[in-house]
Amino acid sequence: MSVSDHPGSRSSSTPLIYIGRFAPSPTGPLHFGSLLAALASYFDARHHNGRWLVRMEDLDPPREIEGAADDILRTLEAYGLHWDGSVRYQSERHDHYQALIKQLSEQQLAYRCQCSRQQIAERGPVYDGFCRDRQNCIDRPHAIRVKTDDQPIRFNDRIQGTQQQQLQQHCGDFVIRRKDKLFAYQLAVVCDDAEQQITHIVRGSDLLDSTPRQLYLQQLLGYPQPCYAHIPVMVNEQGQKLSKQTYATALDKGQPHIATFKAMQVLGLQPPASLAQESSTQLLQWGIEHWNIQALPKQLTVPPIEL
Ligand SMILES: [Zn+2]
Numbered sequence: 552m553s554v555s556d557h558p559g560s561r562s563s564s565t566p567l568i569y570i571g572r573f574a575p576s577p578t579g580p581l582h583f584g585s586l587l588a589a590l591a592s593y594f595d596a597r598h599h600n601g602r603w604l605v606r607m608e609d610l611d612p613p614r615e616i617e618g619a620a621d622d623i624l625r626t627l628e629a630y631g632l633h634w635d636g637s638v639r640y641q642s643e644r645h646d647h648y649q650a651l652i653k654q655l656s657e658q659q660l661a662y663r664c665q666c667s668r669q670q671i672a673e674r675g676p677v678y679d680g681f682c683r684d685r686q687n688c689i690d691r692p693h694a695i696r697v698k699t700d701d702q703p704i705r706f707n708d709r710i711q712g713t714q715q716q717q718l719q720q721h722c723g724d725f726v727i728r729r730k731d732k733l734f735a736y737q738l739a740v741v742c743d744d745a746e747q748q749i750t751h752i753v754r755g756s757d758l759l760d761s762t763p764r765q766l767y768l769q770q771l772l773g774y775p776q777p778c779y780a781h782i783p784v785m786v787n788e789q790g791q792k793l794s795k796q797t798y799a800t801a802l803d804k805g806q807p808h809i810a811t812f813k814a815m816q817v818l819g820l821q822p823p824a825s826l827a828q829e830s831s832t833q834l835l836q837w838g839i840e841h842w843n844i845q846a847l848p849k850q851l852t853v854p855p856i857e858l
Contacts, residue, residue, distance in 0.1 A: 569601025571751045573627075573634070574740070576608045577619035580801035581626045583858060584755070584785045584793035586814050590838070591782045591847070592753040593632050594818070598842040604747060605634040609642045610739055622801075629804040630811060631831045639747065641739050648734040651742055651772065652695055652727060660771055661727060663693040678723035695728040697768065704763040709780035710847050711756065716763035725764055737764045745774035753844075756781040756851040757792055780844055782818070783853045793855070807831040810858065817853060819846030 573589045575581065581589070596603040605627065607620050624638065655661035664682040671678055678696070687693055699718035707713050718725070727738040744752065744765075759781040769776050785793050793799035802810055808831040815822050815838050822841075826834055 569596060569599040569751055570604065570747065570749050571596035571601055571753060572604040572606055572744075572747065572749050573632075574606040574608050574743075574754070575623050576611070577615050577623060578611075579616055579619055580622050582793055582799035582801060583810060583814065584799055586630070586802055586810055587782060587785060587817060588753070588755050589627065589630075589632055590811070590814050591780075591818055591844075593835075594838050594842040595751065595753045595780070595844060597839040599751075601751070602635040604636060604639070604749070606639045606743060606747070607641065608736070608739070609640055610734055610736060612642075612733075626802055626804055630802070630807040631835050639743065641734075641743065644739070644743065645734065647742055647746070648728075648739055651738060652734075655697060655727070655771065656695070658771075659698075661695050661697045662724075663687040663689065664696045664724075664726075665691055665693045677720065678725070680724050683724065692730050694726045694730045696724040697727050697771070699724050699767065704766050706762065706766055706776070706779060708759065708762075709778060709844055710849055711759060711781050711851070712849070714759065714762070716760075718763060718767055722764065727768075737761060737768060741765050741768040741772065741774065744777060745769070745772070749777050751778045751780070753780045753782065755784040755792075757784050759851070781851075783848050783850050785817070785855055786852045787855055790852075808834055811835070813856060813858060817856060819843070819848065 571592050573592045575585060593603050605624070607623070609615055609620060620640075627634070652661065662683055665687050666681055674681065682696070683698065699722070701717060701719045703715050703717045705713065705715045725735075725737065727735045729735060762779055762781075766776060787793060808827070808829070811831050811834050812822060812827050815834070820838055820841055822834065822837055826837055
């Protein structure tokens with residue numbers, strides 16, 4: 552499926568199915584960097600008369616902060632970013648992920664790996680498939696890896712253009728369930744995108760590199776491939792992505808229109824100065840009408856701005 556990016560090309564005669572999503576991890580409050588991703592996916596969905604879902608990617612309890620998931624949802628509401636349907640929590644979906652592990656293992660597409668972190672590091676930057684043909688005992692701690700091949704995976708990103716990666720060289724057989732039994736992001740995201748019938752994914756460029764792994768899993772599992780668009784992520788002066796770890800400050804729930812206005816400018820929109828005085832609802836409406844994904848900078852990162 553392709554979506555034309557010209558604002559004038561929306562046509563009521565050809566109904567377009569568009570289901571997008573915003574999928575934060577509850578590792579801290581929403582900050583300006585996450586607002587960019589939320590707004591970009593929201594504008595793109597609403598501009599195409601699509602649905603916009605919110606999914607909480609709470610797969611990794613040790614990294615999560617209590618109350619962060621609720622705080623993220625309250626922030627989205629305060630910013631007028633109202634989602635369709637109910638919020639999906641990945642922590643409630645372990646049975647589904649486990650079923651995929653079972654399926655891939657039975658199809659001989661996945662296997663148990665008992666290598667330690669040190670053994671893997673010693674054998675090179677990319678996992679060499681050491682456990683591929685070993686009958687590792689199920690009773691000993693093990694990760695589950697999926698078998699990769701040497702076929703190049705290509706896709707066209709709506710912002711970043713043509714991408715290509717060969718998984719065997721790039722990452723080797725990758726982990727889909729960790730040794731600590733936590734499910735890997737790559738598996739969960741593919742499972743939920745398929746089950747929620749996501750057609751369009753708009754997210755930060757920090758996930759561009761892992762997209763071929765997701766396309767590969769989609770192929771193995773017979774899932775359709777969504778359209779991808781990776782927006783530039785905001786980095787600090789040290790070149791680090793804004794995140795909890797780099798002390799990005801939480802968005803102010805009381806002043807939504809200030810951050811929204813600035814975020815829209817970063818996303819290539821040019822809202823008139825008069826809109827800065829309007830409610831965030833009017834600001835969002837303007838953004839939906841004027842959204843043009845091709846106006847985004849075609850680069851992986853953007854510098855921080857004064858908030
Ligand atoms: Zn191994």
